[in-house]
Every structure is written in structure tokens, then in C-alpha cells.
Amino acid sequence: MATRRPDDPDAVLTVDHLTMRFGGLTAVDDLSFRARRGDITALIGPNGAGKTTVFNCITGFYRPSEGMLTLRHADGAAHLLERLPNHAVNRRARVARTFQNIRLFSGMTVLENLMVAQHAPLMRASGYTLLGLLGLPGYRRAEREAVAKASAWLERIDLLRRADDPAGDLPYGDQRRLEIARAMCTGPELLCLDEPAAGLNPRESADLARLLRHIRDEHATSVLLIEHDMAVVMEISDHVVVLDYGKKIADGPPREIREDPKVIAAYLGVEDEEIAEVDAEVGLTIPVAEEARP
Ligand SMILES: Nc1ncnc2c1ncn2[C@@H]1O[C@H](COP(=O)(O)OP(=O)(O)OP(=O)(O)O)[C@@H](O)[C@H]1O
Numbered sequence: 532m533a534t535r536r537p538d539d540p541d542a543v544l545t546v547d548h549l550t551m552r553f554g555g556l557t558a559v560d561d562l563s564f565r566a567r568r569g570d571i572t573a574l575i576g577p578n579g580a581g582k583t584t585v586f587n588c589i590t591g592f593y594r595p596s597e598g599m600l601t602l603r604h605a606d607g608a609a610h611l612l613e614r615l616p617n618h619a620v621n622r623r624a625r626v627a628r629t630f631q632n633i634r635l636f637s638g639m640t641v642l643e644n645l646m647v648a649q650h651a652p653l654m655r656a657s658g659y660t661l662l663g664l665l666g667l668p669g670y671r672r673a674e675r676e677a678v679a680k681a682s683a684w685l686e687r688i689d690l691l692r693r694a695d696d697p698a699g700d701l702p703y704g705d706q707r708r709l710e711i712a713r714a715m716c717t718g719p720e721l722l723c724l725d726e727p728a729a730g731l732n733p734r735e736s737a738d739l740a741r742l743l744r745h746i747r748d749e750h751a752t753s754v755l756l757i758e759h760d761m762a763v764v765m766e767i768s769d770h771v772v773v774l775d776y777g778k779k780i781a782d783g784p785p786r787e788i789r790e791d792p793k794v795i796a797a798y799l800g801v802e803d804e805e806i807a808e809v810d811a812e813v814g815l816t817i818p819v820a821e822e823a824r825p
Pocket residue numbers: 553556558576577578579580581582583584585
């Protein structure tokens with residue numbers, strides 16, 4: 532049940548002292564940060580820093596070892612995510628998520644994927660009865676609304692013409708955007724995206740950035756994303772939180788984060804062959820990088 536608790540009314544998500552242990556390994560260590568309503572917040576860090584574990588705690592896949600996760604709706608209702616089961620995080624708290632690997636129903640059509648996402652409101656409109664499905668005017672109205680919402684998203688991601696094709700036949704970048712559209716069809720307050728730019732070419736990355744800006748600016752949905760593509764992170768994020776070995780090492784606007792010596796050191800701590808790549812992507816200056824090198 533939604534509970535009211537005093538916290539930052541501007542924050543859609545408040546993470547308070549989150550810790551997640553797997554046996555002797557502390558994957559997330561006393562992490563606190565806020566994602567502001569209406570912002571695109573990026574969670575970044577080297578491989579194994581604990582980013583996906585944070586997402587799994589937020590979305591109810593893991594129950595945190597310690598800490599509190601508060602999702603606040605625009606109407607002020609607060610949902611204590613660490614206490615909710617996985618399905619309630621999506622349905623009740625209205626947190627939607629995509630995964631590192633694409634999880635569309637590849638044998639279903641593009642349109643069907645967006646209709647399945649609206650299963651819950653459709654069933655509600657049916658009164659959960661066969662008679663309701665067959666005859667209630669409320670159900671027919673809900674069905675028309677669901678088709679209209681799906682069509683609007685398909686138009687937005689430029690896939691209306693592929694509505695009746697199997698989702699698995701779409702090019703990779705289109706599948707990524709369809710997944711985001713599917714998540715948006717659930718009407719989320721917070722959209723969590725795990726590496727949405729992974730595997731995209733530059734044109735597809737630009738399309739993705741446009742879509743995420745549209746979601747931020749035109750819908751009442753805040754975005755939290757994990758992303759390794761620094762060009763995308765720096766271009767679209769309002770706020771960046773940096774993890775290293777499960778701990779927060781920086782938290783601020785992109786222009787500060789890219790010059791933060793702790794962040795530079797964390798990234799340069801990855802494999803030697805990746806240093807030049809990270810350097811080029813983030814646009815680091817050599818003198819700072821040299822200083823930061825252990
Ligand atoms: N279910 C699990 N059981 C045991 N250890 C786990 C589990 N999930 C994650 N870990 C460990 O927790 C640490 C953080 O992993 P996590 O996947 O959260 O990192 P990440 O920052 O998302 O990495 P990447 O960028 O490579 O996806 C890693 O050491 C990982 O091996």
C-alpha cells in the first residue's frame with residue numbers, strides 16, 4: 532500500500548544507504564542518491580561496479596541486504612520499493628525496466644508486444660470475467676484506448692508501418708526502441724533502462740537519445756539509465772551518479788563528472804587496452820588522466 536513519508540518532494544527515487552551482499556561479496560555498499568522528477572539520471576561505473584545490482588534492488592528482483600528505496604509519485608504517494616514484490620514494483624509503484632539483453636516477445640507482432648504491456652488495465656476493465664471480455668462496453672473502450680496508445684508509440688518510434696511484422700524481424704536498434712515503447716505503454720513514473728545504447732550504431736544512438744529526451748520532456752516519466760556509452764551519457768543526462776566497487780564516488784551534473792579525478796581514476800583502473808577508448812569517449816585531458824593514474 533502507498534505510504535507517506537517525509538522526504539525530498541522533488542525526488543522521484545530516493546536511494547538511502549542501500550547495501551546488497553552476495554555471501555562475502557558486497558556488490559553495493561551503503562549507496563545513497565536521489566533521482567529528480569523529470570530528469571534523466573545516469574548510473575555509470577566500470578564493469579562489476581554494482582550498477583545492475585542497484586537496478587535489481589529498485590525493480591524488486593533482489594531484496595536489499597540493507598537500506599531504503601522510496602519511489603514518490605507526482606501526487607505525493609510514496610512506495611517503499613524494498614518491501615514490494617517484483618510485480619507490485621511495476622504495477623503499483625509504476626517502475627518499468629528494460630534489460631541489457633533484449634526481451635521482446637520475438638514471435639509476436641510489433642503491435643502485440645505493445646498490447647501485452649497493457650494487459651493489466653485491459654483485464655481491470657473486463658472485471659476479470661469472460662462476460663466482461665466479451666460484452667462490457669468499458670472493456671471495448673479500454674481496448675480502443677490501448678490500441679490508440681500503442682499506435683501513438685509506434686508512430687513516435689517510426690515503426691507504425693511494421694506494426695504487423697514479428698518483433699524478432701526488426702533491426703536491432705528498432706527492437707531496442709520498441710522495448711522502450713513497450714515499457715512506456717505501462718505508464719511508468721520511473722523508467723529504468725539497462726544499457727539502452729549497447730550495440731547501437733551512431734545513427735541508432737542518436738535516435739535513442741531523441742526518444743529519451745522526448746520521454747523526459749513530453750511525458751510525466753523520469754528516466755534512470757545505466758550506460759557505458761559516455762557520449763550518450765554526457766549528451767542526454769541531467770545528473771550522473773558514479774559507482775566503483777559498489778560505492779558512490781561521484782554524484783553531479785555531467786560537466787562536473789567528466790572532470791572529476793576520482794571518476795577518471797576509476798575508469799583508468801579498467802584494462803589497459805580500454806584506457807585510450809575511455810579517454811576518447813569521455814574527452815579526458817591527458818594531464819588530469821596522468822595525475823590520476825595510480
Ligand atoms: N546474483 C549474484 N550472485 C553473486 N554475485 C553477484 C550476483 N549479481 C551480481 N554479482 C556480483 O556483484 C558485482 C556487481 O555486479 P553488477 O552486475 O551489479 O555490476 P555492473 O556494474 O552492472 O557490471 P557491468 O557493467 O559489467 O554490467 C560483481 O562482482 C558481480 O559478480
